[in-house]
Amino acid sequence: MTEADETLGALGESAVLRRIFPRLPDAASALLGPGDDAAVVAAPDGRFVVTTDTLVHGPDFRHAWSSPFQLGWKAAATNLADVAAVGARPTALVVALVAPASTPAAWLEAFADGLRESCAALAPGCGVVGGDLSVSDQLTVAVTAFGDLEGRAPVLRSGARAGDIVAVCGELGLAGRGLELLFERGVGHAGEPDADAATALRPTFDRELDAQLAPHPPIGSGVVAARAGATAMMDVSDGLALDARRLAEASGVVLDLDAVAVGSPLALTGGEDHALLATFPAPRELPAGFRPIGRVVAGAPELRVDGRAFTRRGGWDPYADWDGGSG
Amino acid sequence: MTEADETLGALGESAVLRRIFPRLPDAASALLGPGDDAAVVAAPDGRFVVTTDTLVHGPDFRHAWSSPFQLGWKAAATNLADVAAVGARPTALVVALVAPASTPAAWLEAFADGLRESCAALAPGCGVVGGDLSVSDQLTVAVTAFGDLEGRAPVLRSGARAGDIVAVCGELGLAGRGLELLFERGVGHAGEPDADAATALRPTFDRELDAQLAPHPPIGSGVVAARAGATAMMDVSDGLALDARRLAEASGVVLDLDAVAVGSPLALTGGEDHALLATFPAPRELPAGFRPIGRVVAGAPELRVDGRAFTRRGGWDPYADWDGGSG
Incomplete structure (x- = not known):
């Protein structure tokens, strides 16, 4: 059998899974891993954190630009960032992949390598405990990620209070650029x-x-911020302006950002930063990795920059913004 | 705005979510529900069960045949069945939906209604704790389901022992027909x-x-079987023959089925039954809902029917079997 024959369609589901399983990262929290109808994962404090996010060929990635390794890396990283954003330590992933029958098995192997290396670099101990493999014309990856709050309360979007410092950890605008x-x-x-x-x-x-x-969100900083007393936190995935406005609305406050501290205009409107946006009581030294970019002010919820309302939408709406292209 | 204008693309993500959220089923186990970066779910015994399964337009359903209500029902039911198959009580779901921008919002509302009614009928108390909504040319639903083992060990595919009774709960062959x-x-x-x-x-x-x-898998019977001492169990989703062979291989035994007890040939090779296949120590009265269809015999793992090896594949392989049609 030549490599060109080794597509998902030629090999079939079982043979493909046998090639993928050894490449997937093990989860330290897995009590029962892939292979049965369901997995069993440890939840030591009697709760688990869960989030899910999807990458679709066309609106979310292009094969000409993303290698399968990068796609696996990003699919894990973006979900890990949502776990970190509530102050939890990522423990496990399940991965549903629907792919054309013409997809080479080697593509899936590189995708699995990306999942593994992303977990190893960003959230050591986190691994894949289950998944689903199916067929589709349009390659789509749906990852669900789990986390452990280690006895802490989750850090919500709704906890910011007037007087808090607004801070960010991670790069802004670089992914948009x-x-x-x-x-x-x-x-x-x-x-x-x-x-x-x-x-x-x-x-x-x-x-x-x-x-x-292949973003490197500051996953460990979610737990650091929670321990340091963050009052609110979220993952900046749809552009700082849009996400900061969401945090302002959830908390019923005004977020007033400092344009110089934020940086370039793209830092406000570019998407997919996967930085952590958090608020901390002032005066307080910010935890390592966080830098101040503004303050929380009482008032009808809105986003301000240098004291003026900032109403440009920015960010990304999958329904309004995708032009239908793929490639 | 006319109903025809009310597509996902015309409304945008936020407006669609506001219409869907009130229709989704609440989960009794949700400590923090949808709306933040991640949800928090109770795991009272310090573990949680997780499984994921995908429905793709084309290989898995056709719009001409499935209403959105039925599709929501089935997306929940098939995942609940995998939770039940390890002997757990379903507690929560997360739902990732990728859909064309032209999809009417009313379609999504009916889909959410199907999720809700399916949970209410099959697993009361189980609800949706989170999800993701994105755009795609090919409508795809990825559901991840969670369950509570209530202190019990999970029932695996690998526990069948020579001398056990093979039993089934639920219809065989009807979905395939x-x-x-x-x-x-x-x-x-x-x-x-x-x-x-x-x-x-x-x-x-x-x-x-x-x-x-819109299948009605016997979800509650998973816990019943576990309490009754089932040695192995699995969801029959790919046809009894294929799945019974998988159980035989996982357990290192022969499963010898009785053709009369199994019923029609389609009961062996039709897919998507979502019946529960289980083994119980003999002699023992089977728990309510289960009927005997064969016995476990020592030997090199294989499936037999009336004592003869049954090697026909049956079942469904997404890569080998989808003809590319949709509609």
Whole structure:
């Protein structure tokens, strides 16, 4: 059998799973792993944190730009970031993958390698405890991630109070710039995503492209912020402006950001940062990794920048913003 | 705004979520429900059961045959069945839905109604604690379900021992017959799925169609079997022959089924029964709902029917078996 014959369709589900299982990361919390109808995961404090997020070919990634390793990495990282955002330690993932029958088994192996290396780098001990493999015309990855609050209360979006410091941990705007670069210069003559054009952007734009394609969210800082008394927290995934407004609305407060501290305009409107946005009681020394970008003020919920209402939407709405392209 | 304008694309993600949230079932185990970056679910015995399963437009359902209510019902039911299959009580679901921007919001409302009614009928107290909504050309539903073992050990596929009784709870072959009927007679002149032709099969074939489109797996019987000392158990989702062979292999035993007790040939090879296949020590009275269909015999793992090896594959492999049709 040549490598070209080794597609999911040619091999079938069972043979593909036998090749993937050994590459998946083990979860220290797994009491019963993949292979039965359901897995069993430890929840030492009698609760578990759960979040789910999907990556769809077309709106969320392009094969010309993302390697399977990067896609596996990102699918884990974005979900781990949501676990961290409530102050929990990630423990386990389940992964549902629907892929065309023509997908090479080697593609899935590299995807599994990305899941494994992402967990190892960002959340050691977290692993894959189960999943589902099915067929589709449009490759879609749905990851569900679990976490352990270690006895703490979850840090919600709704806890910010007037007088708190607004702080952020992680890069802002870099992932959005990476996506801009890919759409502007990672394309062929007809504007279609092009692997060679994207590769030519390296090494000059390594930081921007890596932030977009294989992000390193500050997963451990979620627990650090919770221990340091964060009053509210969330993952910045849809652009700081949109997400800060959501936190303001959930908490019933005004968030007033300092434009200089925030940085570039893209830091406000670019998406997929996976930074942690948090509020802390003032005066207080911020925990390691967090930098102040504004303050919480009483008033009808809104976002302000340098004291003025900031109403531009920014961010990303999958229904309003996807142009239908893939490639 | 007319109803025709009320698509996911016209309304946008936030407005759609506001319409869906009130229709979703509450989970008694939810300590923190949808709306934050992650949910928090109770796990009273310090562990949780988790399973995930996907329904993809084309290979798994057709719009001409499945209403959105039925699809929501089935997406919950099939996952609840996997929780039941290890002997756990279902507690919560998370639901990732990727759908075309042209999908009417009313479609999603009916889908949410199906999730709610399925949980209410099959696993009271189980509800939706989180989810994700995104855009895709190909409608795909990925559900992850959770359960509580209430202090018991999970019932695995690997526990069957020579001398055990093989038993089943739930219908066999009915869902497979429903699918046959739809492909044979629920189609138009060109063989395409046709809603009117499918409707004409009712009420004569109500039982077959309902088993296929909105199944009622015996969810509560999973806990009953575990309490009654089941040595092995699994959900029959890919056809009894294929799944019984999997149980035989996991346990390192022979399963010898009685053809008369099993029933029609479709009971062996039809898929999507979502019956519970279990083994119990003999001699023992089987728990309510279970009927004997064979016995466990020592030997190199295989499936036998009336003492003869049964090697036909049956069942469903998504990569080998989907013809690419949708509609």
